[in-house]
Amino acid sequence: MPKVLVSDPIEQVGIDILSQVAQVDIQTNLSAEELVRIIPEYDALMIRSGTRVTQAIIQAATQLKIIGRAGVGVDNVDIPAATRRGIVVVNSPEGNTIAAAEHTLAMMMALSRHIPEANYSVKSGQWDRKRFTGVEIYKKVLGIVGLGKIGSHVATVARAMGMRLLAYDPYLSLDRAEQLGCRLVELDLLIQEADFITLHLPKTPETANLINAPILAKMKPTARLINCARGGIIDEAALAEALQAGQIAGAALDVYDKEPLAADSPLRQLSREVILTPHLGASTEEAQVNVAIDVAEQIRDVLLGLPARSAVNIPGLRPDLLEKLKPYLQLAETLGNLVSQLAGGRVESLKVSLQGELATSESQPVVVAALKGLLSHALQERVNYVNASIEAKERGIRVIETRDASIRDYSGSLQLSATGSLGEHSVTGSLLGDNEIRITSVDEFPINVPPARFMLFTLHRDMPGIIGKIGSLLGSFNVNIASMQVGRKIVRGDAVMVLNIDDPLPEGLLEEIMKVPGIRDAYTVML
Ligand SMILES: NC(=O)c1ccc[n+]([C@@H]2O[C@H](COP(=O)([O-])OP(=O)(O)OC[C@H]3O[C@@H](n4cnc5c(N)ncnc54)[C@H](O)[C@@H]3O)[C@@H](O)[C@H]2O)c1
Numbered sequence: 001m002p003k004v005l006v007s008d009p010i011e012q013v014g015i016d017i018l019s020q021v022a023q024v025d026i027q028t029n030l031s032a033e034e035l036v037r038i039i040p041e042y043d044a045l046m047i048r049s050g051t052r053v054t055q056a057i058i059q060a061a062t063q064l065k066i067i068g069r070a071g072v073g074v075d076n077v078d079i080p081a082a083t084r085r086g087i088v089v090v091n092s093p094e095g096n097t098i099a100a101a102e103h104t105l106a107m108m109m110a111l112s113r114h115i116p117e118a119n120y121s122v123k124s125g126q127w128d129r130k131r132f133t134g135v136e137i138y139k140k141v142l143g144i145v146g147l148g149k150i151g152s153h154v155a156t157v158a159r160a161m162g163m164r165l166l167a168y169d170p171y172l173s174l175d176r177a178e179q180l181g182c183r184l185v186e187l188d189l190l191i192q193e194a195d196f197i198t199l200h201l202p203k204t205p206e207t208a209n210l211i212n213a214p215i216l217a218k219m220k221p222t223a224r225l226i227n228c229a230r231g232g233i234i235d236e237a238a239l240a241e242a243l244q245a246g247q248i249a250g251a252a253l254d255v256y257d258k259e260p261l262a263a264d265s266p267l268r269q270l271s272r273e274v275i276l277t278p279h280l281g282a283s284t285e286e287a288q289v290n291v292a293i294d295v296a297e298q299i300r301d302v303l304l305g306l307p308a309r310s311a312v313n314i315p316g317l318r319p320d321l322l323e324k325l326k327p328y329l330q331l332a333e334t335l336g337n338l339v340s341q342l343a344g345g346r347v348e349s350l351k352v353s354l355q356g357e358l359a360t361s362e363s364q365p366v367v368v369a370a371l372k373g374l375l376s377h378a379l380q381e382r383v384n385y386v387n388a389s390i391e392a393k394e395r396g397i398r399v400i401e402t403r404d405a406s407i408r409d410y411s412g413s414l415q416l417s418a419t420g421s422l423g424e425h426s427v428t429g430s431l432l433g434d435n436e437i438r439i440t441s442v443d444e445f446p447i448n449v450p451p452a453r454f455m456l457f458t459l460h461r462d463m464p465g466i467i468g469k470i471g472s473l474l475g476s477f478n479v480n481i482a483s484m485q486v487g488r489k490i491v492r493g494d495a496v497m498v499l500n501i502d503d504p505l506p507e508g509l510l511e512e513i514m515k516v517p518g519i520r521d522a523y524t525v526m527l
């Protein structure tokens, strides 16, 4: 049974999903050294933002197939290192969107009405109403930096509360901003005009310290700044100085450059209106259930050999597209594995022909799946959807893709032709109505067989008695035949025979089969 390490607090519902397919160990608060020591045992790692998955940990993770981040941000994972090792990194891009947006709105309301300070004052025995006069947010300008999923929800609610919206997002279309009722402007203008500024962008080299001393200096003295995105987007020392000097009216922070926030951080010492929460944006019951289910399901799928629906380091697949392609991905992997064995080792080229409904640009992952299958015999579980294309390229395998929507023998079919040390061989496959895989041709000979763990293929002359001879030969070696089929193009011409057998072919039997008169070639395959 595979083993999963859960190294941050995760909702039980996620653990239950993982437990269906794996042994789950929950060990939180591990040091980096402890993680490096134990990670070699594990097939999957499930984390939140608390675990930093460094290159050293990834290098030690010899069994690891997947890192599941129960949340959005994957900046605590060394993605390039994981990709190089063929480790899939998945997250939950939408599971905590509402939670983070609502935390932002709560921060804005708390700032505008001094709620934390007023609460503290009453609880410490005072009744000071004058000190806590606030400001309304109605008709105030909200500047949203980063108008993605969270920024959009903040915009929708803030608009309903009567705020006027400005947004800065260099990667967003004017249309989308307009739809959300936001005026898309340059950062400088937003900074100068906004009464509240909220950040909803990722931390990247481009956005590190985006909000720095010169930018803070341009804000209105009445402006209030909120960061529920990522630490390090604001220069914390500059912010502390700006607040101390009364350059801006307040700030509410949920995230910090270094977490946990240092005990002696100047932010903790400020007397002016500052609200600090310990990275609670995603901490709602609902969000934690969402992300735990979302990521645990993906870990379960990957451990079962299926693709993940939101892997960050393989070409993204929309859930609806993944649902549609999933059976074809399995078909492609099976055919890739089969054709690589028929073509022998050292495959030089793979022709991938996508036919019928598969002949669309959306079926590109099917090509990757075919490569994964092609390489799986040689590389076993080291090859996956993340690294299959890179591995194929590094191995000098030429991949030629063709698409033909007019071929409609089945709704969609896939033909793979590989040239290897045993020459060129091709297989075609399709799906039956219930998504069962059928191999529909081998080397252009029509057949209709399901794939099996152990298979025997022969190329022979179509003549009386040959099938009986092969059957008897297998019987004499105590090999049980599960199914058998012959495909031919012309009567008494060449033909292929495909046998699904219950056990691997015993040693010496293939040579005996080759001696049968009329047999031109024979291959044994293990899928
Ligand atoms: N505090 C929390 O607990 C919490 C919870 C969830 C998400 N987050 C963080 O919130 C942020 C937003 O998450 P999301 O789900 O909305 O992401 P998203 O990918 O949907 O949106 C991010 C937006 O930022 C924009 N952007 C990128 N670079 C930019 C730049 N230089 N300037 C302006 N805009 C830029 C993108 O175009 C995109 O529209 C992320 O940093 C995420 O990690 C925090």
Ligand SMILES: O=C(O)[C@H](O)COP(=O)(O)O
Residues within 6 Å of the ligand: 048, 049, 050, 070, 071, 072, 073, 074, 096, 279, 280, 281, 282, 283
């Ligand atoms: O990126 C995220 O999803 C948020 O920062 C939440 O992180 P958390 O799940 O560790 O609270």
